[in-house]
Amino acid sequence: MRLGYRAGILVAALCAVPPLAAQRAAAQTALPDASLSQFETLLQNPNEIAANLAYADSLRAAGQTDAARQIYRKVLSLDPNNPTATAALASLGGGAPLSSSGAQTDYTLRVGGAYESNAPRRPPNFRSFDDTLGFGEFTVNDTRQLGDITLQTNFDIYSNIHNRYSPGDISYVALDTGPIFDLNTAGKLRVAVGGEYVLQGQSPIPANGGRVRQFEFDSGNLIFNWFPASKNQLQSVNLLVGYDNFRDSASFRSGVVMRLTAPFVFDEILPIHTQLIMTPGFIYNGADEPNSVALQLQPAHYNELSVDFLSLTPLAEHQFGAERIVAKLGLFADTDYYDSHDPVPTNDRQDIRLIPLVGVRFMRVFGTPVQLDLDYRYDRNFSNDFAQRFEDNIVSLIATVRF
16 A cells, blocks of 8 residues: 555665555555654645644754744745744744745755665564665755645655665655645645656566566545644644556556544653654555455555654754754654455554664754764564564664755
């Protein structure tokens, strides 16, 4: 399944094997990653006001005032009367929510590499092998005013490459765009249309057929994002309904998919700067399966609850070529309860995935806008299906530039 596939791709970028939106064994076992920082969370849900405010606050605390202004302006484009963003921009000396042309466009480039001790996520009864990978990603978030309507557009292109585990190689391009409607006391509603193209495995397929793509598909999506009018822990309610169109293959299936999520954000729950995001969700895959025992292992739908905790603590100023050094401490936890109605042992499969994170962030390295994140993650999946259990140690270095 695929919903929020891009989130799973980010996991693939940093952890070598999926699910960038929570999903499929490339995506079928895909889950979001603890390594997703506040900004990376916004790549998945770019219009979540509470998450944008939390991210802007952390940028401001870290001295990145220009970047913080961008995010506060984006909040005002979504919620023109937001008192937090208005007050913050006033204190920073930048009050206009959009440029004089009525548009605000943010670009982000991320490149990096990682080492994994168990790249294919093999269960304990198999001998695992380590791997290295590199990846790059470019995103565009554009907000502009068209008359009385605010139009918000997101574009994302990503690709990675593994040294040993080529089935984990993933490339994709995704685009969605749609207006944001003001519902007055009922909040705001964004209605968007989008599409994705996703390729996993080696490409192109050699003529002899010896090395093939793991899967390849395109999709069309209809997206609804509802944002509450009053500021509370509920950021939004998000519904994606799409159709995945796989190329002819004996291993994967085309069909309708759906993902429903409702993230809650809790800020500053500790004396140090922290953010806790809790996201219940429901994922449905309505695709028809061929009469194959192997394919019946793929679940039809499942319930999900994820918890993402991240703490940022300033460590030093003007050291090691960086304007500021920040310590990162996080934990991602995800529980999935499958109900496939299949006559196989995975019918009632339950997965619990824990990914603790420790890292350090170097901001404005050598006077440039470059941000470097050096992270270690321990990725462990507990499952009542032995074949789905695994553990992995991951070290990654990521450079991010926003402009």
